[in-house]
Amino acid sequence: MTSEHDKRTQGAGLQDETVALEHAAERLSDRFPEVPKEEIDQLVEEHYEQYDDAPVRDFVPVLVEHEVRAELDGETGEAE
Numbered sequence: 001m002t003s004e005h006d007k008r009t010q011g012a013g014l015q016d017e018t019v020a021l022e023h024a025a026e027r028l029s030d031r032f033p034e035v036p037k038e039e040i041d042q043l044v045e046e047h048y049e050q051y052d053d054a055p056v057r058d059f060v061p062v063l064v065e066h067e068v069r070a071e072l073d074g075e076t077g078e079a080e
Helices: 004-030 037-049 060-076
Strands: none
Touching: 004 037, 004 060, 037 060
C-alpha cells in the first residue's frame, strides 16, 4: 500500500525529473543549433521512455542527455 508521503515524494521526484529533462533538452539545443528543437524534444522523449521501469531514477536525465548527445554527434559528425 502506498502512503500519502510516498505519493507526494514520487510526485516531487517526477517533477524534478521533468525539469531536469527540460534543461537537458535546452543544453542539447544550444549545442546542436542546426537540429530543430522539436526533433531534440522527440529524441529526449524516446530515450526517456526506455527508463520507464527503472527502479532508481536519480541518473535518468543525465543518461538520456548523454544518449541523445551521442546520437546527435553521430548524425552531425561532431566529436566531443
